[in-house]
Amino acid sequence: MTSQPRWRRRKEARPGDIVAAGLGVFAEKGFAGARMEEIARRAGVSKGTLYLYFETKEDVFRAVVREVVVPNVDAVRAAILTADLPFPALIRTFLPRLAEIIINVPIGAVAKMVVGESRNFPELAKVWHDDVVQKAVGVISELIARAQARGEVRPGNPRIHAFSIVGPMMLGAIWRETFTPIGGADPDLPTIARQHAETVLGGLLTEEARP
Structure with missing residues (x-):
C-alpha cells in the first residue's frame, strides 16, 4: 500500500506524454x-x-526542444568543457557523440521543420537558435579559443571555425530526414563524424600540435 494511486502517477506523467506525442506529430506533419x-x-x-x-502549439514545441533536445546538448557541453584533453581528442570524441545524438534523438526532424517553417513561424527559429544552436556553436567556439591560447589551433575566428565543424553534421541530420526516406543513400553519420574529425584537425592544428 506504499505506492501512489494509479491516477496520481498518470497525472504526473501527462506532460511528458504530451511532449513525446508532440515530437512525433511535429516530426511527421511539420x-x-x-x-x-x-x-x-x-x-x-x-x-x-x-x-x-x-x-498553444508553440508551447508544446518549446517543451519538445527544452525537454528532449536541450538535455542532450547540455550533457555533451558539460562533458567536453570539463574534460582535460588535448583539442584533437576532444574533436574525435565530440563529433561521434553528436552523430549518436542525431541518430537517437530526432534533431534532424525538428531542424528540418524549423528551416522549412521559420518564415511563417519565426518563434520556432528563435527557440531553436537560442536553446540549441547558440549552445552548440558556443561550446565549440570556446574549445577552439582555449586551444588557440594553448597553441594547438591556428589563428582565426573561433566562431567561424565552429561553423565549419558542425555544418556537415547538421547537413547529414537534415539529409536523413529529407532524402533517406525517399530512397536516398543513408549518410552514415558515424562514419562522417570520424572522417570529418580528421579533416577538421588536418586544417586547424598547428604544426606543434600534430602527432
Missing part, C-alpha cells in the same frame, strides 16, 4: 500541419487536459 487534437490523441489525454498544460 508545425503548420500539426494539430493539438492529434497531439492529445497520441498522448492519450483529452484536448481539455492538453490545454491545462500547454496553451
